[in-house]
Amino acid sequence: MSSAETNPLNISDKHKLLGLDHLRAFAITYVLLFHYQIFAHPAWVSKVGSFGWTGVDLFFVLSGFLIAGQLFNTIAKGNAISMREFFAKRFFRIIPPYLVMLGLYTAFPFLREREQMGPLWKYLTFTFNFGLDYRQTGTFTHSWSLCVEEQFYLVLPITFLLFNYFKAGKKAVYLLLVLFIGGFAIRYIGWHNWVAPQLTSDSFGATFNRFIYYPTYNRLDGLLIGVGIAGLYTFYPHMKERINKYSNIVMVAGLAILIAAYFVGTPQASFRNTIWGFPLIAVGYGLIVAAVVCPGNILYNAKSKVTSQIATLSYGIYLIHKLMIHVTQIVLEKAGIDKNSNLMMLCCLLSTIAGALVLRYAIEKPSLKLRNAVLKKIGK
Numbered sequence: 001m002s003s004a005e006t007n008p009l010n011i012s013d014k015h016k017l018l019g020l021d022h023l024r025a026f027a028i029t030y031v032l033l034f035h036y037q038i039f040a041h042p043a044w045v046s047k048v049g050s051f052g053w054t055g056v057d058l059f060f061v062l063s064g065f066l067i068a069g070q071l072f073n074t075i076a077k078g079n080a081i082s083m084r085e086f087f088a089k090r091f092f093r094i095i096p097p098y099l100v101m102l103g104l105y106t107a108f109p110f111l112r113e114r115e116q117m118g119p120l121w122k123y124l125t126f127t128f129n130f131g132l133d134y135r136q137t138g139t140f141t142h143s144w145s146l147c148v149e150e151q152f153y154l155v156l157p158i159t160f161l162l163f164n165y166f167k168a169g170k171k172a173v174y175l176l177l178v179l180f181i182g183g184f185a186i187r188y189i190g191w192h193n194w195v196a197p198q199l200t201s202d203s204f205g206a207t208f209n210r211f212i213y214y215p216t217y218n219r220l221d222g223l224l225i226g227v228g229i230a231g232l233y234t235f236y237p238h239m240k241e242r243i244n245k246y247s248n249i250v251m252v253a254g255l256a257i258l259i260a261a262y263f264v265g266t267p268q269a270s271f272r273n274t275i276w277g278f279p280l281i282a283v284g285y286g287l288i289v290a291a292v293v294c295p296g297n298i299l300y301n302a303k304s305k306v307t308s309q310i311a312t313l314s315y316g317i318y319l320i321h322k323l324m325i326h327v328t329q330i331v332l333e334k335a336g337i338d339k340n341s342n343l344m345m346l347c348c349l350l351s352t353i354a355g356a357l358v359l360r361y362a363i364e365k366p367s368l369k370l371r372n373a374v375l376k377k378i379g380k
Contacts, residue, residue: 019292019299020066023058024311030055032321032352035142039113039325039348040339051262056145057222057278058285063149064226065289071160072234081160084378090153092371094315097363098146101319105140113326114138126150129214135206142322148216152223173231180224184275187218191274208269221282229290240294247294254287316356316364324352 034052036045074081102123104111118137122128129144163172194211198204212218233240243250261284265277292299310317328351329339337344 017293017300018302018304018308019297020062020289021311022299022302022304022307023062023289023292024314025307027055027058027062028310028314028317030058031142032317032349035322036325036345036348038322039329040344042340042342042345045345051266053268054258054261054265054281054285057219057281058289059145060148060219060222061226061229061282061285061289063152064223064228065230065293066226067153067156068227069230069234071157072230075160075164076234081157081164082378083157083161085375086157087153088371088374088378090150092367092374093364094146094150096367097316097319097359098143100359100363101140101323104323111323111327112139113322114141129216131210132214133206133210135203140322142318144214146318148219148223151216156227173228176224176228176231179220180279183218183220183279187212187274187278190215190218191271195274196271205269208274212274213268219278221279222285225282225286226289229286233290233293243290244294244296247291247297247300250287251291251297251299254284254291257284257287260284313353313356313360316359317352320355320359321352324348324355327351 030049030052032052033045033049034055037049071081071086102120105117106120114134115138116136117123117139118128118132122130123140123143126147129147132141132144134141159175163175190211195204195208198207201207257280261277261280264280265273267273268277270277291297294300325348328348329344332344332347333339337347
């Protein structure tokens with residue numbers, strides 16, 4: 001859910017990749033619509049937001065692309081990867097707002113959207129996504145995807161250092177392929193051993209999420225696609241030039257794949273989605289990401305203050321939206337507003353944005369200032 005800057009197209013550093021802002025805004029909006037379904041909601045939300053769970057997969061592709069892009073650019077310039085700098089950037093961007101939210105949930109139980117929390121150590125170690133049963137733990141469960149990203153941030157730079165040490169060079173692409181193909185096998189085994197036996201059980205949905213949807217080893221598709229795009233654009237200039245020439249067609253192809261993925265991946269807890277849905281969604285979003293960062297794409301220079309602001313607040317929105325929806329519905333229902341109404345939903349969305357703004361200016365921005373000061377010391 002985090003954002004980063006990179007330059008995989010060798011574009012002027014002064015140019016902001018506006019296309020990525022549009023994608024971030026879309027991703028967080030889609031995730032929010034999907035999660036709104038667990039609360040009282042207008043009937044149309046279930047129709048529009050049913051595929052919104054894939055917004056997380058778009059965030060995975062973006063994270064893989066942006067973070068790997070930074071590392072690839074460092075290597076391409078012949079510089080050594082600074083682990084201290086890498087982890088300092090990630091820490092000050094992600095951890096302070098996350099700890100604030102965790103503190104609120106822990107200290108004030110009435111803020112919790114569902115029953116009890118999981119063990120605190122799982123939240124703090126970013127291992128919450130393993131063994132997660134939402135029937136027993138209903139609070140702050142959306143942090144599972146942040147756990148996936150944090151584990152990715154830990155492993156990726158270490159992997160880069162190992163490949164540099166062994167002078168593996170472009171052979172690294174084989175590891176991406178092995179991991180991507182391995183995902184099919186791991187999900188297949190998981191389905192047949194733990195999920196399929198529960199097909200007729202009332203616990204089927206929770207079992208699917210626990211063994212297929214949440215674990216990191218099942219959700220690497222988007223991250224790997226993002227890493228692959230960053231590597232392609234950094235080390236194969238002729239390929240990025242070709243994609244740039246046909247970027248709008250590539251984007252439409254990505255949309256077409258996502259439409260196909262909708263039918264393959266619906267219902268979400270299915271064998272088809274387990275094997276084919278996740279990789280199709282990753283490829284579809286990957287093609288769109290690969291397209292919108294190209295100067296030839298129609299979204300490359302498309303400015304929008306709305307999407308830019310939503311993109312800036314996306315991490316805060318992601319962290320705080322369930323808490324704000326829960327509290328807003330409780331307060332406004334007492335004031336006589338129907339919990340299932342569009343008015344209630346509008347109020348919940350506005351309160352979520354307000355909460356994200358507080359996180360942004362009270363926590364995120366001061367943390368980023370402190371990060372810059374730390375990075376200056378590291379650079380000395």
